[in-house]
Amino acid sequence: MSHIYYHQKQCLTAPIIPSAIFGCVFAGIDSMSGMNRLTPQVVGSYMAGIYAYNAVQCPMEAIHGKQSSIHNLIAGGSLGYIGIRAGRLGVPFVDPYAFLRFGLSPAAVGAAVYGGMGFLLATLGGKRI
Numbered sequence: 001m002s003h004i005y006y007h008q009k010q011c012l013t014a015p016i017i018p019s020a021i022f023g024c025v026f027a028g029i030d031s032m033s034g035m036n037r038l039t040p041q042v043v044g045s046y047m048a049g050i051y052a053y054n055a056v057q058c059p060m061e062a063i064h065g066k067q068s069s070i071h072n073l074i075a076g077g078s079l080g081y082i083g084i085r086a087g088r089l090g091v092p093f094v095d096p097y098a099f100l101r102f103g104l105s106p107a108a109v110g111a112a113v114y115g116g117m118g119f120l121l122a123t124l125g126g127k128r129i
Helices: 002-013 016-032 040-055 057-064 069-085 097-102 106-124
Strands: none
Touching: 002 040, 002 057, 016 040, 040 057, 040 069, 057 069, 069 106, 097 106
């Protein structure tokens, strides 16, 4: 039992500093590209999104006893779906007219895109399936 507690504690606290650093980096890039003004809310949104992406994987790792790129796929897809449904994210790499032309759900396509990105980056980073 203490092993699971230790794993969850480590899993939930380890991404705090990297989330803060990369949240600032991505908010800065976003600001320099002209997408958003650099505000505490924008920086906080990036930090929270990165932290949530990592934290959502913790229970899956505890259940399976290992890290897996499938966990990244599920975390990215779930958060992508929720973010698009809430109007906080857009669907990258997809022509907006494809939704009208083919009757696709933006949230479902977004889940596939964000999940695929998480899976690809995790696999390229060395995580096993």
